[in-house]
Amino acid sequence: MKYQPPNTTTDAGSPLPSDELSLTAGPAGPVLLQDVYLNEKLAHFVRERVPDRVYHVKGGGAFGYFEVTADVSPWTKAAFLNKVGKRTPLIVRFSAVAAEEGYPDTDRDVRGFAIKFYTEEGNYDIVGNNTPVFFIRDPMKFPDFIHSQERLPDSGLRSNNMQWDFWTLSPESAHQVTILMSDRGTPRTWRHMDGFASSTYLWENAGGEKFWVKYHFKTEQGISNFTDAESRAMRAQDLDYHRRDLFEAITRGEYPAWRLDMQIMPFEEAADYRFNPFDITKVWPHRDYPMIPIGRMVLDRNPANFFAEITQVGFEVANFVPGIGPSPDRMVLGRLHAYGDSSRYRTGTNYNQLPVNRPINEVHSYNKDGPMCYRHNDGQPVYAPNSYGGPRADPERYHDLTWPVEAGEIMRTAYVKHREDDDFVQPGMLYRQVMTPTDRDHLVENVVWHLSQGVERFIQERAVKEYWNKVDGELGMRIAQGLGLASPVR
Ligand code: HEM
Incomplete structure (x- = not known):
């Protein structure tokens, strides 16, 4: 049997007479406000986006x-x-x-x-x-x-x-x-x-x-x-x-x-x-x-x-x-x-x-209402504690995962350093011990190219002296050469 597509409807389910033509007063007349489908279609279109993630957009x-x-x-x-x-x-x-x-x-x-x-x-x-x-x-x-x-x-x-x-x-x-x-x-x-x-x-x-x-x-x-x-x-x-x-x-x-x-x-x-x-x-x-x-x-x-x-x-x-x-x-x-x-x-x-975010187990939370609320635990009280059989958290079965903290003054302070902590030790090991000679060549080329695209001279110099030179002396020297800078002084 030939496939018979369903009839287009409004979002409220009402069947429509046309997908392509707006309602007008006569063939050459103005478009009418009473075209409820056109109104719904354009209003929905205007709202088609949600804000992007603040980063990691694509x-x-x-x-x-x-x-x-x-x-x-x-x-x-x-x-x-x-x-x-x-x-x-x-x-x-x-x-x-x-x-x-x-x-x-x-x-x-x-x-x-x-x-x-x-x-x-x-x-x-x-x-x-x-x-x-x-x-x-x-x-x-x-x-x-x-x-x-x-x-x-x-x-x-x-x-x-x-x-x-x-x-x-x-x-x-x-x-x-x-x-x-x-x-x-x-x-x-x-x-x-x-x-x-x-x-x-x-x-x-x-x-x-x-x-x-x-x-x-x-x-x-x-x-x-x-x-x-x-x-x-x-x-x-x-x-x-x-x-x-x-x-x-x-x-x-x-x-x-x-x-x-x-x-x-x-x-x-x-x-x-x-x-x-x-x-x-x-x-x-x-x-x-x-x-x-x-x-x-x-x-x-x-x-x-x-x-x-x-x-x-x-x-x-x-x-x-x-x-x-x-x-x-x-x-x-x-x-x-x-x-x-x-x-x-x-x-x-x-x-x-939403289906993509919804857990597969049942949710029993006291959060309620809000825009687009879909879940409702019928008959469940909306506050805790209650005397009417609402869900109860069980501290015998569940607990927070925690660790001991040293009590002291509240402060803004850097991370506690352990004995080998240094910002340049691990990238240096990566460069010298993990990368192949080809990886190292590509790293130098990529850094030189990236630093050559609109980066001010004083930042290039800082990148060589204060950054790459500390990762590895030879690396610093190669990048300096690529940028046409004096070799870094260690
Ligand atoms: C304090 C530091 C950070 C803050 C405040 C932060 C905040 C955020 C926010 C607000 C989003 C958008 C989430 C959404 O709209 O769905 C996001 C996305 C993301 N963040 Fe972070 N972030 C931080 C650090 C990190 C770190 C360290 C990583 C990786 C180890 C990371 C990996 C991601 C990823 C992969 C996404 C995209 C998730 C997706 O595909 O939806 N973020 N972050």
Whole structure:
């Protein structure tokens, strides 16, 4: 039988006589206000957007699952991890940090790697990047950092000068900038990069023992990056290269996968570890805390509607489940409020009721009403405590994940340094011990090119003397040569 499409309706369901013609007074007469469909169509169109994310604007994502491959009960009681073979549905959103919607995907940038696990104990979100470290370690600097990566207030142009000014005045950024300026700053696709929670988190097992942990999602597709020239060529060829690659790979049935490796530090070892383990600008060298594979993440379903499922998904650092919690990492603590706040602003108070954000377990909360309220627990009292059988929190079963703090004066102070803490030690090790000679050559070329694009001479000089020279003397010298500057004095 021939397919008979349904009749178009208004959003209130009333069938319409035309999709293409407005109501007019005679064939040449004016358009009439009584055309209720036209009114609704234009009014809805005007409201088609929600505010963008404040950064990480351009991205893409997909659905899939996480499968547990090892017994993690010695370290966490999180229910979604409690059995080998157990699968949990999830959504992942990849993004570029400074790119607005419409910006080329392959520009040099850090990439966002955000995961929402729909577990039986509520949503658990990991909002990380494709790098194990970050540019700054105190949330107070975060808006300034992002401003410096975005656009100038007068011309509206991006500015390498602003970027290098901020970075070179923030030596804690050296590790992340070394990674960003290497070819890892131009990943070939989202499928060909690793993902990291970057920050340190806290796990607790059923016996109440606690562990500090770091998450590493290792790509099974293999790491593959563009060179700077290749990434620039791709910018001219396809603005949406990364978004297209993921969507088309999943459509072809090539489902990208990542192995989840954990670094696990016994609770007591944090106090005396050679690096402050809560400083997000540092890694924990693998020889100190080896990788423990515990699971596998597979992406096997594209969004059916990009706006509903990718634009409106809201990841939250504050979404924990029993057995997993925050750590003294200030960048974690500073983020706990910001993400829900952003979703409330962008999508609305009841953003967690949208299908993409809604947990798969039942919600029994005393929050009520607000715009677009959809969930209603019929008959449930709206206040606690109550005498009418409303939900009750059970402190015997659940508790906050905490750690002891030394009481003292309230103050604004820098991170406590551990014995090997220094902003340039780890990027120096990365340059000398991890990078191949080709990686090192590309790093030099990329930095020289980036610093040559509109960066003032005094900032170039500071970048050489106060930054790269401290990462590695030879590196500083090569960059100075590339920029035509005098070699740095050590
Ligand atoms: C104090 C520091 C930070 C603050 C205040 C902050 C705040 C925010 C806000 C408000 C958003 C938009 C969220 C939304 O509208 O859904 C966002 C997005 C994002 N942030 Fe941060 N952020 C911080 C640091 C970090 C760090 C250290 C990482 C990575 C380790 C990170 C990774 C991301 C990612 C991946 C997204 C995009 C999530 C998505 O795809 O929806 N942020 N951040």
